[in-house]
Amino acid sequence: MRFVRRHLLSAYAVLALVYLFLPISVVVAFSFNNPKGRFNYTWQGFTFKNWTNPFGYPGLSDALKVSIEIALLSSLLATMLGTLIALALVRYRFRGSATTNLLIFIPMTTPEVVMGASLLTLFVNWRVPQGFGTILIAHILFNISYVVVTVRARLVGFDRHLEEAAMDLGANEWMTFIKVTLPLIMPGILAAGLLAFALSIDDFVITYFNAGATVTFPLFVWGAARVATPPQINVIGTAIFLIAISGMLANILFQNVRSRKGAVAA
Amino acid sequence: MLHRRKWAIPYLLLAPGMAWLVVFFVVPMWYLAKMSLSQGLFPFYGFGWAWHNFNDAVSGYQVQFIRSGEYAAVATAIALVVSYPLAYWIAFRGGRWKNLFLLLVIAPFFVTYLIRTLAWETILSDNGLVVRLLQDVGILGSNGRLLATSAAVIAGITYNFLPFMVLPLYVSLEQIDGRLIEAAEDLYASRARAFARVTLPLSLPGVFAGVLLTFIPAAGDFINAQLLGTPRQYMIGNVIQSEFLSVRDYPTAASLSFVLMAAILILVLTFARILGTDRLTVGA
Numbered sequence: 001m002r003f004v005r006r007h008l009l010s011a012y013a014v015l016a017l018v019y020l021f022l023p024i025s026v027v028v029a030f031s032f033n034n035p036k037g038r039f040n041y042t043w044q045g046f047t048f049k050n051w052t053n054p055f056g057y058p059g060l061s062d063a064l065k066v067s068i069e070i071a072l073l074s075s076l077l078a079t080m081l082g083t084l085i086a087l088a089l090v091r092y093r094f095r096g097s098a099t100t101n102l103l104i105f106i107p108m109t110t111p112e113v114v115m116g117a118s119l120l121t122l123f124v125n126w127r128v129p130q131g132f133g134t135i136l137i138a139h140i141l142f143n144i145s146y147v148v149v150t151v152r153a154r155l156v157g158f159d160r161h162l163e164e165a166a167m168d169l170g171a172n173e174w175m176t177f178i179k180v181t182l183p184l185i186m187p188g189i190l191a192a193g194l195l196a197f198a199l200s201i202d203d204f205v206i207t208y209f210n211a212g213a214t215v216t217f218p219l220f221v222w223g224a225a226r227v228a229t230p231p232q233i234n235v236i237g238t239a240i241f242l243i244a245i246s247g248m249l250a251n252i253l254f255q256n257v258r259s260r261k262g263a264v265a266a
Numbered sequence: 267m268l269h270r271r272k273w274a275i276p277y278l279l280l281a282p283g284m285a286w287l288v289v290f291f292v293v294p295m296w297y298l299a300k301m302s303l304s305q306g307l308f309p310f311y312g313f314g315w316a317w318h319n320f321n322d323a324v325s326g327y328q329v330q331f332i333r334s335g336e337y338a339a340v341a342t343a344i345a346l347v348v349s350y351p352l353a354y355w356i357a358f359r360g361g362r363w364k365n366l367f368l369l370l371v372i373a374p375f376f377v378t379y380l381i382r383t384l385a386w387e388t389i390l391s392d393n394g395l396v397v398r399l400l401q402d403v404g405i406l407g408s409n410g411r412l413l414a415t416s417a418a419v420i421a422g423i424t425y426n427f428l429p430f431m432v433l434p435l436y437v438s439l440e441q442i443d444g445r446l447i448e449a450a451e452d453l454y455a456s457r458a459r460a461f462a463r464v465t466l467p468l469s470l471p472g473v474f475a476g477v478l479l480t481f482i483p484a485a486g487d488f489i490n491a492q493l494l495g496t497p498r499q500y501m502i503g504n505v506i507q508s509e510f511l512s513v514r515d516y517p518t519a520a521s522l523s524f525v526l527m528a529a530i531l532i533l534v535l536t537f538a539r540i541l542g543t544d545r546l547t548v549g550a
Contacts (some may be wrong), residue, residue: 013355016348017370020275023385023425026375038275041388081283086365092276101281103287109478109534111486113503117510118294121428121520124309141290144283202378204489211512221380225493229384237381244376247370 017117023243031234040230050231054239057230063220064236067201070216075196081140082147082191082196090149090155108145113188115142116209130212139207140141143196150195154188187255193252201240302520311516317519327505327522334501335529336482337416337491341423345431345480347475348424353435353472355467357442368436372429379426383493386422387413390494414496422490430479438472439465474537482530502526 032042034047053062085104089097107115119138123130162184166176204218211219221233302319304311324331374382390396390412400406409549411420442465450460488503497504502522511517 008350009355010359012351013359016352018384019348019425020374020428023382023389024377026385027377030385039390042393056311081286084279087284088276088279092279094273094276097276103284103292107287107291109482109530111482111503113486113488113506114298114527115291117506117519117523118298119290121301121516122290122294122512137290140286146289148267148283156342166279171479197430198376204378204380207508218378218380221378221384225380225384225397233381233384237377241373245373248369248373252369256366264397 001251007154008219015053021043021146025169027234027241028238031231031238032038033231033234035231038230040229040231048237049185054235056231057224057232060221061231061234063215063217065101066214067217070132070136071197071200074136074143074200075193078143078147078196079139079193082144082192083143083151083185086148088152090152090158093221096124103205104145104148107142112205113209118204123206127215131214134210134212135214137214138210139200139203140204143199146195146199147192150192151185151188154185156179158184187251190214191251196250269415280538298335298520298523302517302524304517304520306517308514308516309542319517320525323518323521323525327517329500330500330505331529333499333527334485334503334526335491336528337420337423337501338487341420341427341484342477342481344420344424346476349428349431349435350473353432353439357439358444364440371432375429380489380493382426383422383489386418386425390418390421406474413494414499416495416499418494419490419499419501422494423484424485426487426490427480427484430483431476435469435472438469438475442444442468445522455487474540478534478537481523481533485530 031038031050032045032046032048033043034045034049035042036044050056055064085100088094089100089104116138118142119134120130122128123134128134158181162180163176166180167173171179202218203216204222207216207219208222215223217236224230224233300313301311303316304313304319306312307317328330352371356364356371358520359523360367377385389396390413392413397406397410397412400408400412401408447460447464448470449462451457455463486503486523488501488507491499491501491504506519506522509515509522515520
């Protein structure tokens with residue numbers, strides 16, 4: 001009976017994973033499709049030509065470039081701002097920490113349409129022309145909360161004695177932070193940065209409200225989906241997927257090596 | 267200790283990030299609130315306590331509001347049923363491959379949201395495998411289709427927000443001390459009873475967090491209804507989107523946004539009351 005149960009659960013898990021990967025396999029497969037018409041919905045024949053010519057559709061490379069620039073800038077800035085907030089929240093007791101927590105939490109529970117719409121209303125009121133800058137502002141905004149949550153999780157399990165040891169050995173506060181605290185919470189900061197990058201490059205809704213005439217990759221897909229779906233979209237989608245997976249695999253390996261080293265040192 | 271001397275340090279650390287949140291989140295919400303009580307035609311709106319906007323919004327789009335709630339609730343329930351055993355399996359049977367399995371679970375979501383949804387359009391399309399299979403089995407009539415139905419939209423929503431359900435479930439299941447379950451079994455609880463009395467209650471914070479994190483984006487979504495449905499499946503997100511960007515009736519769109527926000531906020535606060543805010547925010 002126990003045998004059946006155990007395998008029933010495993011079979012269920014495998015089925016769930018198949019379900020999760022079903023659309024992804026379609027995306028990858030159709031990146032090799034050779035569609036006759038403008039739409040890439042039915043299988044017509046195998047070809048490598050989409051992969052050898054990934055930007056062979058007007059506007060695609062520009063859109064991707066904008067997306068990558070915004071993802072890099074917004075994840076970098078949001079990671080800095082969010083890490084500082086996380087440090088303040090975990091390390092210090094201060095008046096207003098409950099309000100701060102609330103202000104971090106509420107953006108994550110705000111539907112994207114509402115967040116996008118409120119920013120649009122702001123920019124219209126302030127007569128700020130929409131474009132690259134407004135997209136960047138929006139992406140930093142929605143990323144901050146996720147960075148705070150991720151870094152905070154790392155900081156909570158932090159052994160304060162290590163810092164006290166450094167200070168006992170004559171390091172000042174700044175040296176202690178640079179030499180002890182920062183290296184120890186670095187994996188958390190890196191994870192937060194990766195998450196922010198992923199959220200940014202994938203965002204459609206908030207960007208859609210605040211893009212003006214600027215086109216990011218998801219906006220390009222949206223616009224394209226109405227008139228045509230070039231298989232190059234699948235190529236870029238697959239490429240982003242592969243790069244993200246490699247980054248996360250590297251992160252897992254890095255942490256495994258670290259923890260093994262830590263085990264040896266202990 | 268760092269904090270003994272300088273009380274100002276936490277505020278200095280907070281200042282840049284919180285300034286960003288205030289200027290680009292709180293202030294926009296203020297403008298949105300003002301807009302929801304304004305009148306006029308694009309681009310000339312004047313503030314005037316126009317409470318009737320809310321009346322009009324709710325009575326005019328009641329159908330879409332209710333539909334959003336229904337779709338989001340069904341999708342969240344299905345996501346819970348799909349995710350719980352999966353998260354359980356990774357947490358208790360994953361062994362040293364836990365992180366790898368977790369990566370496998372979130373990996374699909376690194377394919378751009380819109381592309382994923384377009385892939386579902388391909389899968390559910392009229393001459394796709396799924397439709398033909400269901401027609402052969404007789405579940406769908408020979409002219410039956412999946413695209414442009416509520417089922418397609420709900421399926422898309424369920425899939426697209428699944429990581430928001432799996433991750434919090436996994437976190438809470440993974441934290442459970444296995445010795446507690448062993449203790450229950452030592453005390454002659456059957457496996458089912460041990461699950462019902464020990465594992466399930468201990469994982470409830472994860473269930474609540476997962477339900478919230480799935481339901482909220484699901485209720486505000488418009489992409490799935492747009493790509494997998496027709497105007498007959500449109501949700502409140504579609505209405506807000508088109509009122510803002512096509513019709514440009516900002517006051518109506520703003521009041522719709524606030525009704526949606528209010529509905530969701532009431533839900534969140536009710537949950538937070540039940541659980542205690544701290545656990546909810548830290549666990550999320």
